[in-house]
Amino acid sequence: MNKVYINAASICVATPNQQDATGSWLKVDLPKITNKLLSPNATRRMSKAVKMGIFCSLEAVNHLDAATLDGILVGSSKGCLIDSDKFLQSIVEQQEEFLSPTPFIQSTHNTVAGQIALLIKNRGYNMTYSQGRISFESAVLDAYIQLKMNERNTLLVGAVDELSDISIKISSALDEAASQYKTTGSSQSEGAGFFVFSNLQDQHTRAELTDISIYPATTKLSSEDQVLAFLKKNDLSAEQIDAIVYGSENTENPFDTSWTNFNKTTKINYQLLVCRFDTDVVFALDLALKLLHHQTLVPKSSPTENGSRSYQKILICNFGEQNSLMLLSGC
């Protein structure tokens, strides 16, 4: 079976400290950059989700011959919220009459994948996954299987989630309710990330995606057992993992509990470095790619990083109702 490589990456996210001088790759002035890439006529109907998706996609496929791209896969937890808000608002305000077609057309989750395909003239496989916090991993899993099985060779895979005024109001209300019951609140940011996955290694190859697994909410395995089983499946022990990049739907750190197997492993909670959104695991993947490439993290963003170790195997863990694990290997 083929190996699966990640050959390009581009993300745009909001960070807790946008002025972080050492992390220039974290800063994105989305409207200005997007307007440089696209004409005003092309962007006038695009919501922020579409603009973020287009921006990251164009950056990611920059070095590619468009004809070599076999498809586009997008994960989005909540889809195009801004246009959904507009459409629903007009239904209420205008008693279901005089509905504008643009927000209706663009309110669907697959708007982003469709717009990217139209822009780069890609007529290949086009799929959108909406699976909550593991929407991106669902898209990656689809791509991974297809590339492994040689059904396709090169795929653009990404995720995007945006905020809207109404979603902020709803999230705030949920947060308030959540705080009363001491459960977790909701995400309060937005972002996107796109990656070129291929079974062909080239000079741009950043890493190999060695394996990916998504564990259903009904699994009886504990999170630690899931991780250990995943590593065993790949003939690896906990000691052979150089770093774990993890995030959690809950505010609790899963590694605070008795995960004795990973005491010596560098652990990075990526959600301390990015403003959270449902598919923020794209940031974790980008962070892991940078760690493999640069072999270090900026000091401020590596609270648990060990001194001078080589990073070759990195595990990305996204904990929540459903857990996802991605194993990256340096190339």
Add this chain to the structure above:
Amino acid sequence: MEELKAELKTKIIEALNLEEVTVDEIEDQAPLFGDGLGLDSIDALELTVLLDKDYGIKVTDPKIGKTIFQSIETLATYISENRTK
């Protein structure tokens, strides 16, 4: 009529998100689709909704739509002759 044309230009800019276009830049006789403003089929749908919502005009025949959406001039003339609002 001049007042209606100016009103139409403002409404079209707002409804179609023509952020880079000003009222003064839209000529009365210039084509709205193709070479002029460069509008497309989704814009035609938006204009149809706008006519119904703001002027009480239902455009059901695509042939009529093609004629009245030619320019601001033709659109204003049709509205002034057929408006119910």
